[in-house]
Amino acid sequence: MEPPKLSRAVAGIVQKALDDANISLREVCRQTGISPTTLHARLKGYRPFQLDEIELIAQLVDIDVAELMRLAVTSAAA
Template sequence: MAEVVKGALDEAGLSCREVSRRTGIPLSTLAQRVSGKRPFNLDQFAQVAEVLEMRPSALYSKAEDAP
C-alpha cells in the first residue's frame, strides 16, 4: 500500500510536506505511512486519495494490483 501511495504522490508531483499541509495529517505521521513503517488508517487513506483527486477505491485497487 505504501509503495502505491508513494508512487501516486511522485506521479502527481506532490511531496509529503504538501500533502500534510493539504490534509492536516502531521508530517511525521504521513511520512511513517508513506514509508511503510505504519499502516494508513481509512480516514488518512481517504484524505490522501482526495488530494490525489482519486477515489479511495481506485487508489486501493492500484495497491491490490501491485506485485
C-alpha cells in the first residue's frame, strides 16, 4: 500500500532540509533521540513522522515548524 501523499511530502521536505543543512542521518539520530530504524522508516514514507519529531528536526535545521509543514502541504497538493 502506498504511503499517504502528505506523509511522503513531509518525508521529502525533511530530507531536503537535512541535505540543505548538511546534517547526516546519524547526527539527526544523535541529537533528536530518534532511532535509526525509525528515522529510516519516516524518511522513506513507510511510517508518518510524529509532530514532536518534526519539531525536533526543524529546530536542528533551524526552520520554523509551520514553514516546514506549509512546504509539505504545498508539495502534497501539487
